[in-house]
Amino acid sequence: MSAQILDGKATAAAIKSDLTARVAALTERGVTPGLGTLLVGDDPGSRWYVNGKHRDCAQVGIASIQRELPADATQEEIEAVVRELNENPECTGYIVQLPLPKGIDANRVLELMDPDKDADGLHPMSLGRLVLGIEGPLPCTPYGIIQLLRHHGVEIKGANVVVVGRGITIGRPMPLVLTRKSENATVTQCHTGTRDLSAHLRQADIIVAAAGVPHLIRPEDVKPGAAVLDVGVSRDENGKIVGDVHPDVAEVAGWVAPNPGGVGPMTRAQLLVNVVEAAERAASAGSAA
Numbered sequence: 001m002s003a004q005i006l007d008g009k010a011t012a013a014a015i016k017s018d019l020t021a022r023v024a025a026l027t028e029r030g031v032t033p034g035l036g037t038l039l040v041g042d043d044p045g046s047r048w049y050v051n052g053k054h055r056d057c058a059q060v061g062i063a064s065i066q067r068e069l070p071a072d073a074t075q076e077e078i079e080a081v082v083r084e085l086n087e088n089p090e091c092t093g094y095i096v097q098l099p100l101p102k103g104i105d106a107n108r109v110l111e112l113m114d115p116d117k118d119a120d121g122l123h124p125m126s127l128g129r130l131v132l133g134i135e136g137p138l139p140c141t142p143y144g145i146i147q148l149l150r151h152h153g154v155e156i157k158g159a160n161v162v163v164v165g166r167g168i169t170i171g172r173p174m175p176l177v178l179t180r181k182s183e184n185a186t187v188t189q190c191h192t193g194t195r196d197l198s199a200h201l202r203q204a205d206i207i208v209a210a211a212g213v214p215h216l217i218r219p220e221d222v223k224p225g226a227a228v229l230d231v232g233v234s235r236d237e238n239g240k241i242v243g244d245v246h247p248d249v250a251e252v253a254g255w256v257a258p259n260p261g262g263v264g265p266m267t268r269a270q271l272l273v274n275v276v277e278a279a280e281r282a283a284s285a286g287s288a289a
């Protein structure tokens with residue numbers, strides 16, 4: 001048996017095509033959505049992601065505002081750019097590319113952002129809204145995963161989902177999204193303190209692997225027919241991505257999100273969704289006033 005592919009590239013393309021029409025409608029109403037990015041330092045991976053985000057914006061008609069600081073930028077210099085983006089009327093939503101260089105307090109930076117311009121869904125206010133069930137931007141990778149599963153008809157309701165990892169962009173927020181009433185999954189969160197990871201994994205209908213440990217998930221850990229989403233990014237000596245999921249898992253699983261080509265493109269598409277939805281909310285608030 002070989003697993004079916006959860007095709008993030010094709011799914012993201014369909015989402016972008018829908019967004020193009022919504023951006024055109026906003027522009028006709030006099031609102032041009034603009035995505036701001038702040039990149040600190042010269043990590044080639046982060047630069048690639050940020051450039052990709054601006055390429056996506058150009059494709060759907062969203063304006064781009066790019067800010068960059070060197071790797072030795074101080075906390076104060078970073079916060080000054082955040083304040084400028086908060087005030088900039090052309091920037092309707094923005095992100096601070098993570099991780100920030102060592103020594104920078106990322107939480108302080110995130111807290112300083114205008115929550116109404118949070119395009120990543122990672123501002124404490126957005127995460128609080130998610131906990132309370134109030135509408136707001138959703139974290140891009142977790143919600144991108146939901147959209148990818150839905151698009152391929154993988155049942156989330158009632159599924160046993162194991163999330164491996166507890167990082168800020170995926171592991172922490174993923175269970176919050178999966179346990180909303182609209183998803184209704186049962187979630188187990190595993191991490192470096194988990195005693196018998198394999199025992200948890202073997203019970204899972206859906207596995208989200210975001211540990212950053214190359215080939216952590218092996219075929220013997222996976223229930224036949226399960227959906228396995230590989231979100232781990234490690235690099236080999238040639239800079240090629242090595243995911244958390246061993247390639248032989250495809251012989252056991254029912255569905256596999258490849259890496260690259262699975263969740264990554266969905267993260268980018270969800271970012272655009274957040275920017276457009278924020279602009280739509282602002283346009284409705286403006287016309288009601």
Ligand SMILES: Nc1nc2c(c(=O)[nH]1)N[C@@H](CN(C=O)c1ccc(C(=O)N[C@@H](CCC(=O)O)C(=O)O)cc1)CN2
Pocket residue numbers: 048049052095096097098099120140141169241259260261262263264265267268
């Ligand atoms: N502020 C944020 N920082 C980071 C986030 C985030 O959501 N917000 N997530 C990751 C990086 N990321 C987006 O920023 C991201 C990761 C991967 C991809 C992607 O399309 N990957 C490709 C492969 C790329 C390659 O070959 O290197 C794929 O999976 O097909 C897009 C965005 C951490 N930081």
